[in-house]
Amino acid sequence: MGRRRERFRAARRAPVVKLGVIVIQPKYVVGVDLGTTHCVLAYAPVPRNQWDEPQIRIFPVPQLTAPGEVASQPLLPSFLFLPGPHDVPEGGLALPWNKGIDYAVGDFARKRGAEIPNRLVSSAKSWLCHSGVDRLKPILPWDSPAEARRVSPLEATACYLRHLRDAWNYTHAKEDDSARLEIQEIFLTVPASFDAVARELTVKAAEAAGLERLTLLEEPQAAFYAWIESQGDRWRKNVSVGDCVLVCDLGGGTTDFSLIRVEEEHGEMVLRRVAVGDHILLGGDNMDLTLAYALQAKLGERGVRLDGWQFRGLWHACRTAKERLLTDPNRETEPIVVLGRGSSLIGGTLRTELTREEATRILLEGFFPLCGPDDFPQSRPKVGVREMGLPYESDPAVTRHLARFLSRQGSGEKPGEACPTGVLFNGGVMKPEIVRERVVTLLSRWRGGEPLRRLESPDLDLAVARGAAAYGLARHGHGVRIRAGAPRSFYIGIESAMPTVPGVPTPIKALCVVPFGMEEGTREVIREKEFGLVVGEDAVFPLLASGSRKEDRPGDVVEDWSGEIDEVVSMETHLPISSEDAGGTVIPVWLESAFTEVGTLEIWCVSREDERRWKLEFNLRESES
Incomplete structure (x- = not known):
């Protein structure tokens, strides 16, 4: 079995x-x-x-x-x-x-x-x-x-x-x-x-x-493929076996960290993606909003008040101004125009400006502060009632999120994973040299002053698309492939078999169904554990995930995960009744999981007694309570 x-x-x-x-x-x-x-x-x-x-x-x-x-x-x-x-x-x-x-x-x-x-x-x-x-x-x-x-x-x-x-x-x-x-x-x-x-x-x-x-292909991997493609055969001379490269990808909406390690197998240099960061909703949007608040304060000093409609216009205007100021070294100021409200739009137009010095100071101090390797994101008490909207990170310091990401990689068998020897930048936020230099300086400090190798991207705007095409060519044998697989370990929540105790919820255990790094195009049939599936009614299964538990194997049961495993969503299936089954019949099943070549997750309940199979579907309409 x-x-x-x-x-x-x-x-x-x-x-x-x-x-x-x-x-x-x-x-x-x-x-x-x-x-x-x-x-x-x-x-x-x-x-x-x-x-x-x-x-x-x-x-x-x-x-x-x-x-x-x-x-x-x-x-x-x-x-x-x-x-x-x-x-x-x-x-x-x-x-x-x-x-x-x-x-x-x-x-x-x-x-x-x-x-x-x-x-x-x-x-x-x-x-x-x-x-x-x-x-x-x-x-x-x-x-x-x-x-x-x-x-x-x-x-x-x-x-x-x-x-x-x-x-x-x-x-x-x-x-x-x-x-x-x-x-x-x-x-x-x-x-x-x-x-x-x-x-x-x-x-x-x-x-x-x-x-x-x-x-589907992960963006940091695509950025690395673009770097390989830009180097041609020279890429092997720019990295060495044992190197661990941090891909620092900051786009308009998210901050994405990955580690790619250079290894040797059978005398050949190979690449392996060994770590993926949390989903951090922090990026250019947050920075544009911060600049908008700064300009709103400048307008307030002139006695100008903006309504919500005008402020959203100011937010979008700051996006364009930031991009121009931080990518054009000859531009010191950028005019900002916000349309007025009412019948006289021309007369009500509001004008101000954003300077390069303001943009640089606000972004570096607010989003890339100098911090220590154990200086992690700061949590703040949440207000009981808040507006619905995107769940942006409460701490905007990218460098503190980076410190936490690297700290989580030091507990495995390869402690060098926590100390990258090189860095590759990607995403529009990293286009200004002053921002890239700040991150390199900080990483070098965390390494005790040792220099850090910078892998230069040919174009931060185009790299991901070029890298995705390069990955496609690599699948045809034209180029090296990064060994990656599932970016997280996935689990199904299993209710404990124990008597009900008044006032005490039944404990939920986590059954690993997809291990970290499971290769695309493979499936696991888990037969160490047998489960009873009730047919004739809808069934719900909590889907859990962890980015830090990399040693769990399919079939392992975790009873106490204490912050290491998080619930993602529920999975559902409607279990039809066969002519031989009555409503409420319990069918003995095994679980089967697949990380498809497309890059998506599939989980099935497989009858132990016959050929019946039930696919668990994501509850895409589920929302947080």
């Missing part, structure tokens, strides 16, 4: 697509960076033999830049504008492939939405992983008037992917159906810290956009 591991091939990874009787081979590997702030698409021809040397290219995405004006840009801003009847001239939203579209995605959406913030959907990716709301309901733009148009986080995400699909097909597949994006090998990136539900929702958003042949 015991547990059994076997290899399987997920249906979505079929190597060809059949249209009727015609078999179509994919022509391209496509990497898609589905970012909080912007989306990028990179691609390369599928190599046909070992001598091919495919070149990765960035797809300039056609998009609205002004009413009736379309231009191609490498970045598609992740903003969705849902205009009212008089917000855009008639026909102003038309695209070459869709003349009747009634919303805008991309550059124009960001610019016009900053002027009318209650019609702008932003940070959809952050909402997609927020378990405190129903991510399938139309709730965005958040705080918009009741009569305003709204979409769900899933639908907003699908809109970005649908735009990429249509723009690609308009450009590449007008006369060649085999070049349609739906047919290509797509590698879609997600934060390494995304939980199983957020990954599942990302796949559903892609499917809603018609993109079903895809694989």
Whole structure:
């Protein structure tokens, strides 16, 4: 008996697509960076033999830049504008492939939405992983008037992917159906810290956009693949066996930490992802908001008060000002304009400015303070009643979150994991040199003054998409692959078999079903433990996860996890009754788990007595109490 591991091939990874009787081979590997702030698409021809040397290219995405004006840009801003009847001239939203579209995605959406913030959907990716709301309901733009148009986080995400699909097909597949994006090998990136539900929702958003042949890839890994691709054969000379590289990825919505260790097997250098950080909702959005509060205070000194609508406009304006100031060394100030309210918009326009010195001081002191290796995020008492919204981190200090992440890696068999020897930066927040230098200085201090190797990314905006395409090429044998697998250990909550005690809840044990690092495309059959499954009614199973318990194996039961394991969501299934079963019948079952090649989690209850199987489905509408 015991547990059994076997290899399987997920249906979505079929190597060809059949249209009727015609078999179509994919022509391209496509990497898609589905970012909080912007989306990028990179691609390369599928190599046909070992001598091919495919070149990765960035797809300039056609998009609205002004009413009736379309231009191609490498970045598609992740903003969705849902205009009212008089917000855009008639026909102003038309695209070459869709003349009747009634919303805008991309550059124009960001610019016009900053002027009318209650019609702008932003940070959809952050909402997609927020378990405190129903991510399938139309709730965005958040705080918009009741009569305003709204979409769900899933639908907003699908809109970005649908735009990429249509723009690609308009450009590449007008006369060649085999070049349609739906047919290509797509590698879609997600934060390494995304939980199983957020990954599942990302796949559903892609499917809603018609993109079903895809694989998920962690963004820090994609950034590392981009670095390898930029180095060519030189990458092996820039790292050594025993090195541990920290990938520090700060984007618009999240802070993502991963560790990749360089090892040697059979005389060959190999890469292994050995640690993934918590999901930290902390990024460029928080920084833009902080700058907005600082400017609000400056306006207040002039006796100017902003209402909620104007403040949201100021927040979006600060995003653009920050990007210009911190990336252009010749720019010292950036004007900020906030539209007024009422009949005299021109007369009511508010003007101020943000300086480079202000932006640098606020961001470094507030988000990258110098701290010790044991200086962890500070918790604050929570107010009993609060507004619903994104659950941003209470402590904005990225460096303290980094200290906690590294401290958790020092208790295993390889204590060197806690002390990276190199660092690779990714994400728009890390573009300013002064920010990167602050992190390098701090890490060097934590290493006792030893120098830290910096792996230079070729382009922080494009790296993730390029890396995803490079990963696709590596799957065809053109490049090295990082060994990774499941980013966390996953568990099912099991109720203890003990007498009920008044006033004492029945203890819940955690049964490990997916270990940390479980390879994609494998499944585990757990037979050490047998469970009774009640048929004829819905069944609910708590899904738990841990990023720190890396030694638990499938079938292990954890009775006291004390902060090491957290509940993710409940899983549900409706258990049909067979002709031989009466309602309430208990069926003896084993559990079976799979970490699919797509990058999602599956858990099944398998009858011990016959061929029946019940898949546990995520409760995607569950919210926190």
